[in-house]
Amino acid sequence: MTDPPPDPSDASDASGVPVPDLDDLRFQPLVDAAKRALPQRAPEWTDHNVSDPGVTLIEACAERTDQLLYRVHRMTARQRYALLRLMGVTPLPASPARIAVMFARADGTTGRREIPEGTEVRTEGEQPVVLATTAPLTLAEGQSAGVVEAVEQLVPVTEALGTSDGLPGGRFATRHRPWGPGTPVSEPRFGPPLTVRVGDTVWPAVRTFAEAGPDDQIYWWDDASCEVVLGPRVPAEGGSEQHGNVPLEGTGISVEYQVYRGRKGSLPTGTPLTVVSQAGLSATVHSVLAPSEDAEDWRQALERAGLGLAPLRRAVTAADHEQIIGEHVAGLARVRVTALTRPTDSRVPTALTQPPRPAEVLACAVAARDPLRAVHYFDDGGTITPLPLPLGGPGDPDGGDAGDAVPGPVARAKCLDAVIRTGEDNPRLWFYGAECLWDGEGASPQDISSAFPDLPDDFSSQLDEVAVLADPASADAYELFFFKGETFYHRAYTRTDRAFVPQAGSRGVRSLISEAFPGLSPQCQVSPDAVAVIGGVFFFMKGTRTEPALWRREDDPLQVLLVPRFEEDPAEALPEGACDIPADVLQSVVGVVGASRLLGERLRVGKPRYHRFGIAATVRPWSSTAADQERSRRAAEQALRRFFHPTAGGPDGRGWPWGRRVHAGDVFTVLETVPEVRGATDVSLLAGDGDGSVPSVEVSDGGLVLVGDVDIDVDITEG
Known part of the structure; x- marks a missing residue:
């Protein structure tokens, strides 16, 4: 397949800056990528020559993929919308916000009060969100507040689409997708309620140009591409026919329509509102019944169409x-x-960061059970040197351990791949080249393949790292991880005296690092320098990087x-x-x-894991009266509980985001928006139910937060 000649419009601009080639995935790179994956995915497949039938299938699939990518990347937006039109799929316009509004008396009256349907409330600002109640509300005598549903009101838009070029079939796109009623009516009009002006004349919409003559001033609305379409000239017997009038060149074309704001019109719970036509009332957003949504793009429309055409079962x-x-x-x-693949606490122990550890390490030894320190081994001018560091922070861990020095055979080989130990007082096992060696006098090197006969041949030498994970249910049970390249091999073992014996019934599994440890950066997914396991969390070290990850078991x-x-x-x-x-x-x-x-x-x-925490904050009221102080304290507490609520909290009012940690800045952000509070001067986050101040509240993957005690101190000092 040959590429088409270059389009002059796609060439580099006058300054000589080249335009990037977005369609850079070709046939041969696809074949090469598939062949590189064969040793890990199908190690028994050893013949990768072009004569192999399997390679022929790979090449056939790569050619087909190349052709599909070539065509997809050259599909224009208009072609996509034409396909949507043929499928009968129309992207949806922006939807309105539906909320429950709480009206409260603000004038001190106690008598019966009627709030009629259609009462408007709005937010503050230059572009307020206007809503209207959908039902009447009655405040009985003595009743101070009541709740009623309200819906966002449409925003009118007047837009100049452009000028006619005097040619048939002109298309003029609108900036927004106009709103149109979706409820059935006896005589539905065609298209959304648009007012199209050509010059000073309003042109009506038609369902088709088929019956239109050359002088009919009409337009057709293309709902898929969101365009106003003028009359086309179509081939006919003996020539061509014009269907619909063509405006003179230079004639201005404008349109008037209505839209909803989409997510810009979202109103979180607790937002204060102004009552437009009813004096003596205040209003706030009590709850969000249906959040507003932005208009769909073509991708979202296709996804929705697929779900509708084939119900998900x-x-x-x-x-x-x-x-x-x-x-x-x-x-x-x-x-x-x-x-659930992300650690709850993503902080890295100081001993594993740089500095003080070396920028590049040969291996890192950390005890599998109750680790107290990490010993980094690095190349110091041809000598393998240990650097012991306490896991609690920098400093000299009591001078280290005399056994931290590498054994003689390892030192003479000037090669160290990995060091593992099951406990601080247990002997180490050293891996170097194709051999391994236990600590202690009289110990002799042995081949890795002899010490671990179950290992695949390619894991029997030149390992990148070996890590050990302790089984909390058994004192002698461990999972060993042998890392090499972008893969690793793991199996459950039982530790005996200076030996690891495979557990009965266990089997070794080869996996990709990227799949078993999701979330790692590409740098740490291949040939890690060292891997330390602390508290069930794997810490991958590569150069100056140290990244935590959880092991995702195959089952x-x-x-x-x-x-x-x-x-x-x-x-x-x-x-x-x-x-x-x-x-x-x-x-x-x-x-x-x-x-x-x-x-x-x-x-x-x-249910998810809920992380409970407390909040202590100091706020300033607008005045020093006792009533205002209590009002400020109460409003601040309610705003905080609402913002961190599992289902009504978060920045969008749809619930606190899954797995998102809490910072003191979140509390400041909430308090700054409370109308009853002049400002916040101090904020603290408390661990658990108030057991001490913490810089942030760590939240597990798939976890949410719960607010416990909220201690609001009101400061009435001036300044």
């Missing part, structure tokens, strides 16, 4: 599980399906994390047991997951 990805559970199980506010189940719907006010503290999943809901989820999962897939259903 079998879950292949985590997102499939989440969608199926959300569609078929009631009573849940949030669902998260994840492998680890996916975690199905469920958050129930809360009836309580998100501004109040959650009662004990509010996060528990009702038994009937849990049973429904188990049934749905069991019916939709793939054969052999394992899932564990339950």
Whole structure:
């Protein structure tokens, strides 16, 4: 296949800056990438010559992939929208926000008060979000507040689309996707409610140009590409025919339509609102019933079309599980399906960072059980030198251990690949070249293949690193990891006196580092300098980098994390047991997951881990009166509890993000937006239920937060 001649519009600009080639994946690199994967994926496949039938299949697949990529990368936006149009798929416009508004008396009256349907409320600012109530609300005598639903109002847009060039078939795209009613009506109009002006004349819309004559001033709305289309000239017997009038060259074309703001119109719970036409009332966002959404792009429309054309009944990805559970199980506010692969605490022990450890190490020895220090071995001018560092911080760990020095055979070989030990008082096992050696007088080197006869041949020499993970259920059980290149081999062993014996029933597994330790950077996924295991977390060292990761076992189940719907006010503290999943809901989820999962897939259903923390803050009120002080304290506490709420918190009001840690800056951000608070002067995060100040609250992968005690101090001093 030959590439087309270069398009002058795609060439480098006048300054000589070349335009990048976005379609740079060709046939031969695809073949080469497939061949490089064969030793790890199919080690028994050794013939990689072009005469091998398997290589012929690889080349055939690479050629087909190359052709598909070539065509996809040259598909224009108009072609994509034409395909959408043929499928009958139309991207959806932005949707409005639907909220519950709390009206409260602000004038001290106590009599009966009627708040009619259609009462408008709005936010502050130059471009306020305007909402209108959808039902009347009555405040009975003595009732101070009430809640009613409100919906966002449309925003009018007047837009100049351009000028006519005097040619048939002109197309003029709008900047936004106009809103159109989706409810059925007896005589639906064609297209959204647009007002198209050509010059000073309003042109109506038609469903088709087929019956239009050359003088008919009409337009057609292309809902897929969001364009106003003028009359085309089409071939006909004996020539061509014009369908629809063509404006004179230079005629201005404008349009008027209405849109919703999309996510710009999102209103988090607690947002203060101004009541437009009702005096003596204040209003706030009580809860979000349906958040606003941006207009769809063509990718989202295709995804939605696929889901509609083929209803999802079998879950292949985590997102499939989440969608199926959300569609078929009631009573849940949030669902998260994840492998839980990120450590709860991503901080790296000081002893593993640089400085003080060397920039590049040959190996790192850390005890598998109750480690106290890390011993880094590095090349010091041809001599392998140990550097012991306490895991708690920099300093001399009591002068180190005389056994930290490398044994004579290792020193003479001037080669060290790995060092492992099961405990601080247990002997070490040294790996160098194709040999290994235990500590102690009289110990003699032995081939790695003899000490570990189950190892594949390519893991019997020149290892990058060996790591050991202790089994907490058994004092002598360990998992050994042999790293080499981009792969590793692991198996369960039992430690005896200066030997590791494979556990009965266990089997060795070869895996890719990138797949078994997701989240690692590309630098650490290949040939790590050292790997230390501390508290079940693997710390990969490569050059100056040290990255934590969790090992994802091949048979680890996916975690199905469920958050129930809360009836309580998100501004109040959650009662004990509010996060528990009702038994009937849990049973429904188990049934749905069991019916939709793939054969052999394992899932564990339950609630996420909630990280409880406390908050202490000092705020300043607008005045020093006792009422204002109490109002400021109460408003600050409610805003904080609402912001960190599992289902109504977070920056978007949809719940605290999964796995996101909490910083003191988050608390400052919340307090700065509370109208009753003049400012915040001091903020502290408290671990657990207030057991001490912490710089941040670490949140596990797939975890959420719960606010415990909130201590708000009101400062009335001037300054």
